[in-house]
Amino acid sequence: MATLRDVARRAGVSIATVSYVLNGTRPVSPEVEARVWEAVAALQYRPNRIARGLRRKRTHVLGLIVPDSANPFFAEIARGLEDLSFAHDYSLILCNSDGDPAKEQRYLGVLIEQQVDGIALVSASATPAHLAILQQRGIPFVVVDRELSGLEVDCVLADNFQGGYLATRHLLERGHRRIACITGPSDLTPSADRVRGYKQAMAEAGIAPLADWVRRGDFRAESGYQAARFFLQLPPSIRPTAIFACNDLMAIGAMRAIGEAGLSIPEDIALVGFDDIVLAAYVIPPLTTVAQPTYEMGRVAGELLLRRIQDRNHPPARHILPVQLVVRRST
């Protein structure tokens, strides 16, 4: 297609002049400017961002690595980041690590080779060793949703502790004492923090949760189903009257188990989830849950990233976004 050279030729000026007109980097006489714009239009010229990136050493491309962009939670983060990127004329390269550190590492390599200006990632591994490569090369990055132990970098998190606390307090206020908890994978900070919130609220109410009240899940519906079945077969004297599930999918799995047992929600067992996925409002009964500002997390990640691209030694920021208890019919 048409290049700067073609435009220059048609406008009868030098390549440099065209560049100055296009970028407004230096004053150019009105007549020349007009001729240049005419040529640009006539040739349907479009700057080659690859060439520009090579020369400027800035590509205006960002990278996002998530475990699974089809998961509504990450999809929403991606959407927030993409919107912000677009607003600032950045493009976004999407990467799926499948939660596999090796794959994540390969993607990091690709993004580095692609010379992206910055990377947002929901890391697949809890250890920060994988990110050394970024620090070595001085590539701006921001960590989203999961915290990495002892790493001084920009990060964006939801207030998971507060979420677990609010959910449990809510159940306590409804009069429940035997409150169970379905956790997520325990090495992930979001899950761990939610459980901490749960324990804190219980402790404040003077209740020591039985070991049988805390079951580990994997954030998928099936594991919630299994955990709930476990709770339901406990002897009535210690059987929970309420369940706090660390995410909505597991809560919905639990719903099914409760339904199958012929019990009703919330009369027999109350239920709180976490995430407020779209359909939490549509299950029957609608699910009480803790809403995270997912989209917002993506946006903020983008803001931090752009700021760091501007100023590489800005002090690292740790953004903790507020969560919100959404009370529906399941409690």
Next chain:
Amino acid sequence: MATLRDVARRAGVSIATVSYVLNGTRPVSPEVEARVWEAVAALQYRPNRIARGLRRKRTHVLGLIVPDSANPFFAEIARGLEDLSFAHDYSLILCNSDGDPAKEQRYLGVLIEQQVDGIALVSASATPAHLAILQQRGIPFVVVDRELSGLEVDCVLADNFQGGYLATRHLLERGHRRIACITGPSDLTPSADRVRGYKQAMAEAGIAPLADWVRRGDFRAESGYQAARFFLQLPPSIRPTAIFACNDLMAIGAMRAIGEAGLSIPEDIALVGFDDIVLAAYVIPPLTTVAQPTYEMGRVAGELLLRRIQDRNHPPARHILPVQLVVRRST
């Protein structure tokens, strides 16, 4: 960071030689080759894909434009395409048009400037005019999910007609005669085709659907809710005993309306959706629906795209992927 030049210096050879070693494009003596690899490792050299792209006029980057990547349907397509891209060492730039032709157009411009090797898009506008710019510039692209009238290009579609037909047949076989339909936006071919399938099945059963049995929705839950409420207030003699909703979200909206009216599913009203989103299996009762091979659509789109990148004048292919009726408890 380290460049080819640095590697060459350290290995004591010319830049070209290093390039030949890295790409295996020409034989190089074993000793030299070894020295080069040593230098590459020592300097942690990584090729600059931007420079390579400029020179080769191939960036190994694809673009994907969807209305909303946070929508599970498009998210799944994106995932399929991303996986395929990764497998072939392509990167994927994600773009959200919000269904706005103007925004889509801006993205096309960006992707062109970014020199992507190909573009997959779920077009925001039904007219193919917007895509002229791609054809002019000879940029490979593939149209996904929606058909564009009279455009001879690669495309990937689900068999929406068949899906509507299967869903309706299923209801007919369950003995229903008064079957209603909640459509999507009628200018989109997926919705239109599903409705055609519905009408065809009805016609084959010798039933002429009343006008009141077909209500238009917008693919969102709320519109399904409204449509169902409309059906429920029809006089008993013509009130539908079954509803085919053109997507699951609307079906779930309808569920709520039916529940609120104190009716039960499927005894009073049977319900079929479309899409088989994850949670269709978890609502109560689990929803009978038509599953689309969404992920597969993304993959196939990628395959078509790569093929066209290889061979620009391959005859355009129209891939119609099969759908599947998933029978659950709502019918």
Next chain:
DNA sequence: GAAGCAAAATTAAACGTTTAACATCAAAGT
């Protein structure tokens, strides 16, 4: 021992920009 030849390495020109450095020229200052 010169000619011929294949193999292996190098040189240098692209690719399409940006931008520092330099050139031109008219108007202004002395």
Next chain:
DNA sequence: ACTTTGATGTTAAACGTTTAATTTTGCTTC
């Protein structure tokens, strides 16, 4: 009249690769 100056242009060198064309090297072969 002769430098200064400021405004506007141009030239050319990067950026980091790839790759065609060329050179160098080391062997054969007669």
